[in-house]
Each structure stands twice: as C-alpha cells, then as structure tokens.
Amino acid sequence: MLGKGYVYMIITLLMTTMIGESSMAERIKITVGAEKGDIVGSDNRALQSAVDYVAGLGGGTVNIGAGIYLMKDSLHLRSNVTLIGQGEKTILRKSDGFRSVLATDGDYGQEEITPADPSGFEIGIGVTIADNSSGGFHTTVATIIAQDGDNFVINKPLNADCMVARGAYVQNTFPIISGYYIENSRIENIVIEGNKDKNEYLNGCRGAGIFLYRAKNILMKSCIIREYNGDGISFQQSNDIVVENCISYNNSSLGFHPGSGSQRPIIRNCYSYNNGSDGLFLCWRVKNGLFEGNEIRNNGQFGISIG
Known part of the structure; x- marks a missing residue:
C-alpha cells in the first residue's frame, strides 16, 4: 500500500509534467x-x-x-x-527578371555557373539554370552564395548537364515562397x-x-x-x-x-x-x-x- 507522501510525490510529478508540456506549447511570435x-x-x-x-x-x-x-x-x-x-x-x-546564356557548359553536380552577361546577377538572388533539353525536374533552382569575377557559386548542384550547344541559360526565376x-x-x-x-x-x-x-x-x-x-x-x-x-x-x-x-x-x-x-x-x-x-x-x- 502506497503511503500518503509517495502519492503526493506522484501527483506533484504529474502536475509538473503537465505544466511543462503546457509551457512547451507556447511558441515564439x-x-x-x-x-x-x-x-x-x-x-x-x-x-x-x-x-x-x-x-x-x-x-x-x-x-x-x-x-x-x-x-x-x-x-x-x-x-x-x-x-x-x-x-x-x-x-x-x-x-523584375533578367536572363543570360551560359558562357561555359554546366556539368551535372557542378555548383558554379558562368553567365555570358553577368549584369544583374549578385550574391543572394535566386536563379534557375537549364538548357533546351533539361526541363521539368532536371531544371535547377538555387541561390547564388558567392562570386569570383563572372563566375557564380550556387548552393545546390546542377540536376543535369546544361550545355552551351543546347542553349544553356541562367535566369532569376524562383518560387516566391x-x-x-x-x-x-x-x-x-x-x-x-x-x-x-x-x-x-x-x-x-x-x-x-x-x-x-x-x-x-x-x-x-x-x-x-x-x-x-x-x-x-x-x-x-x-x-x-x-x-x-x-x-x-x-x-x-x-x-x-x-x-x-x-x-x-x-x-x-x-x-x-x-x-x-x-x-x-x-x-x-x-x-x-x-x-x-x-x-x-x-x-x-x-x-x-x-x-
């Protein structure tokens, strides 16, 4: 048979747990x-x-x-x-949008692109990279995270080869959310x-x-x-x-x-x-x-x- 003190301790623990869970439900706004x-x-x-x-x-x-x-x-x-x-x-x-063909091929898995016309492209903007044969899920949407001259580093690898001979391009399109x-x-x-x-x-x-x-x-x-x-x-x-x-x-x-x-x-x-x-x-x-x-x-x- 449980003593009164032991029962009181169990009730206290249960109440503390409930209070803690209630506090956890309060999220930042x-x-x-x-x-x-x-x-x-x-x-x-x-x-x-x-x-x-x-x-x-x-x-x-x-x-x-x-x-x-x-x-x-x-x-x-x-x-x-x-x-x-x-x-x-x-x-x-x-x-507002802008677009450039690529100056060099983009290989599958590569995380760098070189637009022929780099004007408008800058660190922090969203971009889409593809060519005339790499649509659908093979299209890459990423963010520019670094720059070295006319070369731009993106935060995702290319989903497909993007070949200059197939009209490879980069444009500043992306989902808004x-x-x-x-x-x-x-x-x-x-x-x-x-x-x-x-x-x-x-x-x-x-x-x-x-x-x-x-x-x-x-x-x-x-x-x-x-x-x-x-x-x-x-x-x-x-x-x-x-x-x-x-x-x-x-x-x-x-x-x-x-x-x-x-x-x-x-x-x-x-x-x-x-x-x-x-x-x-x-x-x-x-x-x-x-x-x-x-x-x-x-x-x-x-x-x-x-x-």
Missing part, C-alpha cells in the same frame, strides 16, 4: 514590417531572417505586416513555422504577386507562386496567387497538403498543381480562373485526395485534368 516590427525591412531578406530565427527556436509564428515586399529570392519556409499576413495588404512581389523537405507549417493571408510581364517562365516541377517539394502536413489558407509566370500553387511528392480558401488567377500556367506522387491532398473552397493552362491539374500517382467546393472557370486549357 515575431513581426516583420516595412516600417515597424521586431524585424524591419521590405524584402525577402527581412522575411527570411524572421523565418530562420523562429525555426531555430523550434518553430512559432511570423506575422508579416502590411506592405509590398520585394522578392529577389524565395522565402524559404522552414518546418514548424506559421506565416500570417494581413490579407490583401501583405504582398510578396517578384522582382518555397518549402523543401519541411513539415507542420502554415501559410495564411498572404498575396503572392508574380510580376509575370517582367519575368521568364518557370515550370511547375520546380517552381510556382507557392512551391513545395517533399513536404508533409502543410496548410495554405486564404492566400491569393496572381500574375506568376508559371503555376499558381504547385507541390511535388508532398503528402497531406491542405489548400483552403485560396485564389489562383492570371498565372501563365496551371492554377493548382498537386504534383507527382503527392498523397492525400485536399483542395477545398478555392478559386482558379484566367490561368494560362488547366485550372486544376492532378499529376501522376496523386492518390487519395479530396477536391470539393472549388470554382474553376475561364482557364486557358482544361478546367480539371487528371494526369
């Missing part, structure tokens, strides 16, 4: 603003600083204030981070503006206004994606992705693109219209999804396509 906030700035660097700081503490919320944020590279989302904007007052806008190998994150109440008239095209296997690759358990809610030279929302080989109350319109390719091998996607109460290709495109091996309450109209090709 910080704000980014063009004029005021915990982090002040109006471009991707300010937003990325906030996301990385919060992620480094195990996760939390980044509140993005009203304003137009100029994106020279993706906002690279991290696991366990929630992004919350102020609806149509919070706009992430793609910078991207998430690679992340889980348990959210994107809410944000406008993505692609500035498509001043940017080159980026295919939906490697980019979109919002793009996920091998992500898990991500919610996109009440976001607007417009004027992107590519897909509005694309997620590839990603599971348990939920898209709710989002609007994808006036993008040059697909409105919504649940991509190769994605399992259990949900797209609910969304709008897809005036996009250049299909309103909703389900790629190969997309399974066990739910698509309900959506309005799809006036798109350039099919309303719904099942690949």
Whole structure:
C-alpha cells in the first residue's frame, strides 16, 4: 500500500509534467514590417531572417505586416513555422527578371555557373539554370552564395548537364515562397504577386507562386496567387497538403498543381480562373485526395485534368 507522501510525490510529478508540456506549447511570435516590427525591412531578406530565427527556436509564428515586399529570392519556409499576413495588404512581389546564356557548359553536380552577361546577377538572388533539353525536374533552382569575377557559386548542384550547344541559360526565376523537405507549417493571408510581364517562365516541377517539394502536413489558407509566370500553387511528392480558401488567377500556367506522387491532398473552397493552362491539374500517382467546393472557370486549357 502506497503511503500518503509517495502519492503526493506522484501527483506533484504529474502536475509538473503537465505544466511543462503546457509551457512547451507556447511558441515564439515575431513581426516583420516595412516600417515597424521586431524585424524591419521590405524584402525577402527581412522575411527570411524572421523565418530562420523562429525555426531555430523550434518553430512559432511570423506575422508579416502590411506592405509590398520585394522578392529577389524565395522565402524559404522552414518546418514548424506559421506565416500570417494581413490579407490583401501583405504582398510578396517578384522582382523584375533578367536572363543570360551560359558562357561555359554546366556539368551535372557542378555548383558554379558562368553567365555570358553577368549584369544583374549578385550574391543572394535566386536563379534557375537549364538548357533546351533539361526541363521539368532536371531544371535547377538555387541561390547564388558567392562570386569570383563572372563566375557564380550556387548552393545546390546542377540536376543535369546544361550545355552551351543546347542553349544553356541562367535566369532569376524562383518560387516566391518555397518549402523543401519541411513539415507542420502554415501559410495564411498572404498575396503572392508574380510580376509575370517582367519575368521568364518557370515550370511547375520546380517552381510556382507557392512551391513545395517533399513536404508533409502543410496548410495554405486564404492566400491569393496572381500574375506568376508559371503555376499558381504547385507541390511535388508532398503528402497531406491542405489548400483552403485560396485564389489562383492570371498565372501563365496551371492554377493548382498537386504534383507527382503527392498523397492525400485536399483542395477545398478555392478559386482558379484566367490561368494560362488547366485550372486544376492532378499529376501522376496523386492518390487519395479530396477536391470539393472549388470554382474553376475561364482557364486557358482544361478546367480539371487528371494526369
């Protein structure tokens, strides 16, 4: 038979554990603003600083204030981070685009490129590298991290040979928000503006206004994606992705693109219209999804396509 003191100790330990778990549920919240906030700035660097700081503490919320944020590279989302904007007052806008052919071949696995015209290229911007034969998943999207004269170092190896003889090129295209190998994150109440008239095209296997690759358990809610030279929302080989109350319109390719091998996607109460290709495109091996309450109209090709 347990004594009173022993029972009291057990109860105390249980209460302490419960209090500790409750405290752990309180995650950091910080704000980014063009004029005021915990982090002040109006471009991707300010937003990325906030996301990385919060992620480094195990996760939390980044509140993005009203304003137009100029994106020279993706906002690279991290696991366990929630992004919350102020609806149509919070706009992430793609910078103007530029492009150059490569002066030398880029070999598979190489992490250096040499544009024939280096003007505009600088450390910290996002770029796409490909040639006329290396589209789709063979396209490389990366960030420039160093420079030596006209040679630029990127943070990812090339996914394919990019040969001058096949029209190899580099251009400053990238997803405006991207998430690679992340889980348990959210994107809410944000406008993505692609500035498509001043940017080159980026295919939906490697980019979109919002793009996920091998992500898990991500919610996109009440976001607007417009004027992107590519897909509005694309997620590839990603599971348990939920898209709710989002609007994808006036993008040059697909409105919504649940991509190769994605399992259990949900797209609910969304709008897809005036996009250049299909309103909703389900790629190969997309399974066990739910698509309900959506309005799809006036798109350039099919309303719904099942690949």
